[in-house]
Amino acid sequence: MSIKIDDKSCVKCGVCEIQCPFGAIEMVGENMTITEKCTLCGACLDVCPVEAITRETIKTVTSMEKSDYHHVWVFIELHNGVPRNVGLELLGQGRLLADENKEKLVGVIIGEGSQKVANSIFNYGADEVIIVEGPQYGVYNTEVYTHVMATLIEKYKPATILIGATNNGRDLGPRVACRVKTGLTADCTDLGIDKETGNVEWTRPAFGGNIMATIVCPEHRPQIGTVRPNVFKKPIKDDMRTGNLISETVIIDDAKIRTRSINFIKNFDANHVNLEEAQFIVSGGRGLGKKENFEMIESLAEALSGTVGASRAVVDAEWISPLHQVGQTGKTVGPKVYIACGISGAIQHLAGMSSSDIIIAINKDPEAPIFDVADFGVVGDLTEVIPEFTKHILDYKNGTYMTRNLKNNG
Numbered sequence: 001m002s003i004k005i006d007d008k009s010c011v012k013c014g015v016c017e018i019q020c021p022f023g024a025i026e027m028v029g030e031n032m033t034i035t036e037k038c039t040l041c042g043a044c045l046d047v048c049p050v051e052a053i054t055r056e057t058i059k060t061v062t063s064m065e066k067s068d069y070h071h072v073w074v075f076i077e078l079h080n081g082v083p084r085n086v087g088l089e090l091l092g093q094g095r096l097l098a099d100e101n102k103e104k105l106v107g108v109i110i111g112e113g114s115q116k117v118a119n120s121i122f123n124y125g126a127d128e129v130i131i132v133e134g135p136q137y138g139v140y141n142t143e144v145y146t147h148v149m150a151t152l153i154e155k156y157k158p159a160t161i162l163i164g165a166t167n168n169g170r171d172l173g174p175r176v177a178c179r180v181k182t183g184l185t186a187d188c189t190d191l192g193i194d195k196e197t198g199n200v201e202w203t204r205p206a207f208g209g210n211i212m213a214t215i216v217c218p219e220h221r222p223q224i225g226t227v228r229p230n231v232f233k234k235p236i237k238d239d240m241r242t243g244n245l246i247s248e249t250v251i252i253d254d255a256k257i258r259t260r261s262i263n264f265i266k267n268f269d270a271n272h273v274n275l276e277e278a279q280f281i282v283s284g285g286r287g288l289g290k291k292e293n294f295e296m297i298e299s300l301a302e303a304l305s306g307t308v309g310a311s312r313a314v315v316d317a318e319w320i321s322p323l324h325q326v327g328q329t330g331k332t333v334g335p336k337v338y339i340a341c342g343i344s345g346a347i348q349h350l351a352g353m354s355s356s357d358i359i360i361a362i363n364k365d366p367e368a369p370i371f372d373v374a375d376f377g378v379v380g381d382l383t384e385v386i387p388e389f390t391k392h393i394l395d396y397k398n399g400t401y402m403t404r405n406l407k408n409n410g
């Protein structure tokens with residue numbers, strides 16, 4: 001693909017030069033010229049008043065026969081033998097894509113004891129489950145998992161593969177895509193389908209989150225994408241639903257495995273910031289005033305057995321590690337309860353938490369946009385509200401809540 005300026009039609013008005021977000025258009029000699037800074041974003045196409053700018057698409061020729069590829073696969077990642085939520089969420093979306101193209105939905109499980117979880121994958125909507133089982137799959141290993149997935153793809157030729165954008169999924173997806181010579185759209189936040197071509201439309205933030213890009217993989221199969229956890233809800237479980245279980249054995253040449261886990265540290269602090277699977281999240285924003293006030297957030301999170309989140313403003317201020325950031329350029333979360341403390345509710349923050357079941361906002365400004373999405377709101381100074389809130393939770397947990405309130409009431 002390339003962008004061209006037709007020198008004959010161009011009136012040298014300079015509008016494209018001003019509008020280009022990347023400073024990639026400049027006057028060289030007597031002509032407007034596209035420089036190597038161009039990212040092909042196309043912003044200049046819409047602003048040229050004389051339509052002198054065009055985008056040329058070069059048709060690529062591939063030897064791949066797309067019609068050989070069928071069905072939608074969802075990679076079901078296991079964590080301690082249990083499917084991660086994102087795999088189940090993707091079964092719901094996979095079902096929609098499969099139904100649209102009249103294809104089957106297939107869950108793929110690699111792991112130790114994977115047979116045990118196959119039933120629940122049917123319950124969440126899969127027509128078929130492929131399992132590859134064995135102790136060598138107990139701990140995720142890039143080379144082993146890539147080899148298994150590539151072997152299965154070669155044999156079954158799926159049209160689409162959805163993978164959760166977890167640490168392992170983000171590692172596995174590109175490796176597999178490269179191995180089977182296809183494209184991958186990473187870190188998607190929405191999925192659609194082009195009804196005419198059957199191509200999946202993968203949507204993800206681009207250019208630092210400033211625009212949402214919809215990407216297709218028109219020439220190659222399978223079309224692969226990693227999708228962020230918590231952007232889709234888990235489908236409703238149907239305990240009666242069953243399907244076709246396929247057990248596969250993949251032979252791996254041990255000599256080709258170059259990486260080994262020599263000492264696997266269980267639950268190494270990651271639990272503390274396991275925002276994506278947390279049921280309770282207490283998040284702090286700039287309204288905390290100073291880094292030390294994060295202790296209040298931590299105490300409330302601890303009282304709720306929850307996890308600490310943060311807005312980007314406080315991450316940028318280095319009050320807390322980026323691992324805690326919620327939002328468009330942070331984690332997408334979907335807890336039962338999300339408590340936003342001193343967070344204004346910027347659109348980029350909402351993008352990461354608005355699918356929470358219950359949102360509670362604490363903010364001293366009654367006009368703060370966070371109240372537009374909150375189910376419950378407290379207008380007040382968080383330095384007073386949060387400690388009081390924490391005290392009530394602890395009293396409740398210790399069984400002293402009723403007694404104390406009765407005493408207070410005289």
Ligand SMILES: Cc1cc2nc3c(=O)[nH]c(=O)nc-3n(C[C@H](O)[C@H](O)[C@H](O)COP(=O)(O)OP(=O)(O)OC[C@H]3O[C@@H](n4cnc5c(N)ncnc54)[C@H](O)[C@@H]3O)c2cc1C
Binds near residue numbers: 347365
């Ligand atoms: C491309 C891009 C990507 C971004 N990605 C993200 C992202 O992933 N996540 C994210 O969070 N942001 C992101 N941002 C930044 C976002 O636009 C906001 O700047 C940020 O979310 C603001 O953080 P905040 O709400 O903590 O701070 P502010 O907007 O400053 O809000 C502070 C709030 O605290 C309240 N307050 C102040 N004092 C008190 C008090 N004593 N008691 C109670 N309330 C009080 C104020 O009324 C105010 O509402 C992104 C921005 C861009 C441009």
